[in-house]
């Protein structure tokens with residue numbers, strides 16, 4: 001229990017967006033030295049509350065107090081000046097710039113001027129102090145999701161934040177990265193900083209948070225001491241019903257190969273061999289899972305398979321046909337669907353919901369008559385998808401940026417499944433999803449499998465890949481270093497292989 005004084009307090013906050021009541025009379029308080037977990041279903045209002053505390057969104061009513069003094073933020077700049085920093089659900093880094101240049105850019109408009117070598121020195125100093133190491137000189141596009149997350153936190157620390165608001169920092173992290181992150185958060189708390197931690201992973205909060213607040217449809221359900229809750233109570237508070245954590249997976253008989261990857265090599269921009277002659281096959285009716293420590297070639301494997309990256313050599317066959325040189329859109333037309341690793345990939349934020357759905361050429365072809373999109377059919381189809389996937393939105397004409405993080409992920413999944421793929425390449429498919437949506441998506445993937453389709457599942461969530469896969473591959477340093485059938489998975493051995501043991 002943390003008995004520290006209250007550093008930040010929100011009182012009776014309400015906020016509506018059009019007809020959506022995102023927050024309804026919510027009160028919240030954060031203590032000095034506390035890690036405070038914030039939980040709730042997709043669209044429950046977590047990000048909105050964080051954005052209000054950070055001065056990014058103005059509440060319709062309610063008050064905010066910082067150290068018992070009433071404050072009114074007009075922008076994040078005000079909040080930052082008072083020592084509040086936020087790491088957003090989606091990365092805000094500029095991919096084509098290096099780590100230091102991102103830091104220089106971020107701190108420039110805070111009045112904290114530094115040159116590149118000072119920035120590099122700080123990245124290293126803060127990095128080693130908090131165990132959040134990032135190489136200052138690499139390009140951000142070459143960082144793993146975990147490294148990007150670390151960099152986002154370092155940026156906020158460097159600006160002197162005493163209160164850190166972290167919106168789903170662990171959704172794309174591997175177990176090891178999550179543990180490292182928590183160690184850093186615990187150190188920050190011990191230094192007297194305070195942390196708001198938004199997450200869908202109950203184990204995360206149960207292992208690290210001092211107190212936990214649950215939101216449901218914009219209303220605060222409870223704030224509890226960690227020791228007073230367990231997994232199932234917490235789940236019931238979040239969804240307001242009992243939740244069973246189990247996935248039925250009927251035995252499947254794998255058929256012929258649908259996806260064949262032969263001797264795939266990829267050299268990155270600095271000439272490093274990131275993929276070293278990867279060979280693998282996904283057969284009909286099979287889920288093939290890939291696990292590994294982030295940054296061992298998983299992302300490049302996925303991206304070369306779907307056509308976002310051009311392999312240096314090697315071949316990819318989809319349903320017997322070579323697709324190695326085809327652009328992503330052609331691969332889609334031939335039956336490949338793709339769920340990218342990060343939220344920011346795959347959807348155009350400024351597009352309306354329906355526009356993002358028909359972005360997929362096989363879908364737009366299906367909803368067209370004589371080469372023209374049929375608006376009525378598009379509307380009916382998109383309304384149907386919104387219902388099926390329980391996407392929380394006002395209409396198919398809403399802009400995609402207005403969706404909550406998890407609802408964006410649902411939109412993307414809806415499109416990829418609606419495409420009726422032969423093979424789906426799914427990278428972290430359940431990131432950002434709440435418990436119910438996670439279950440739904442896992443079932444949908446298994447449903448494709450029982451229809452005789454193929455699933456290539458790459459996930460940073462080890463439990464997820466182990467549970468879902470008929471065959472599990474371990475990737476290390478650009479190679480597949482181990483293969484297990486579902487029945488023969490030996491977790492100790494998997495862990496050792498992930499770390500490079502032979």
Ligand SMILES: Nc1ncnc2c1ncn2[C@@H]1O[C@H](COP(=O)(O)OP(=O)(O)OP(=O)(O)O)[C@@H](O)[C@H]1O
Pocket residue numbers: 017018020021022040041042043044045046047048049089392393401402403404405406407432
């Ligand atoms: N700028 C906006 N315009 C319109 N609606 C919005 C806007 N921001 C949020 N909303 C709506 O407010 C509700 C709460 O969204 P919020 O992002 O706070 O949810 P969340 O709890 O963070 O969900 P998730 O777990 O999916 O990230 C959602 O229905 C969302 O669509």
Ligand SMILES: [Mg+2]
Pocket residue numbers: 046047048089167404405406
């Ligand atoms: Mg959110």
